[in-house]
Amino acid sequence: MSPRVLAERLECSVSYLSKTLALLTRAGILESVRGARGGVLLRKDASEITLQHIVEACQGVLVGNHCRIKSAPDVTCGYHSAMMDIYGATMAALARWSLADMMVIPVQPGLEGVSACKMYFQGCERHCTNTRIETKGKDTE
Numbered sequence: 001m002s003p004r005v006l007a008e009r010l011e012c013s014v015s016y017l018s019k020t021l022a023l024l025t026r027a028g029i030l031e032s033v034r035g036a037r038g039g040v041l042l043r044k045d046a047s048e049i050t051l052q053h054i055v056e057a058c059q060g061v062l063v064g065n066h067c068r069i070k071s072a073p074d075v076t077c078g079y080h081s082a083m084m085d086i087y088g089a090t091m092a093a094l095a096r097w098s099l100a101d102m103m104v105i106p107v108q109p110g111l112e113g114v115s116a117c118k119m120y121f122q123g124c125e126r127h128c129t130n131t132r133i134e135t136k137g138k139d140t141e
Contacts, residue, residue, distance in 0.1 A: 003040070025040065026057070027056075029054065030043060031043045046103060047098050050096075051095075051098075062094075
């Protein structure tokens with residue numbers, strides 16, 4: 001699928017999507033294919049690409065900065081202790097979810113083939129499955 005068609009389906013600008021695809025290509029997540037039938041392809045299996053890989057390819061390495069008291073380097077203030085918890089939970093979730101996990105389409109009974117989700121569009125069926133997520137201890141709600 002071309003970046004232009006993908007941008008239309010995702011309702012985002014072609015310019016923004018092109019920049020994002022370039023970052024993902026530079027990170028080795030995507031492979032760019034030129035020509036009339038060009039577009040982008042996954043460079044690895046979708047199960048090997050985590051959300052952490054994708055976010056860090058676009059935003060840089062995520063760092064949890066927090067205060068340290070010089071006389072007690074293992075001590076942080078209450079605010080930064082909370083931020084460290086949030087950082088840890090965020091990093092765990094990004095590392096736990098793969099692109100393959102994200103491509104699973106949860107289908108509500110009676111709505112098979114109909115979805116308001118931007119990520120579901122004609123042509124994604126060959127990359128997705130129509131089942132609920134029930135693996136790796138992830139919540140489906």
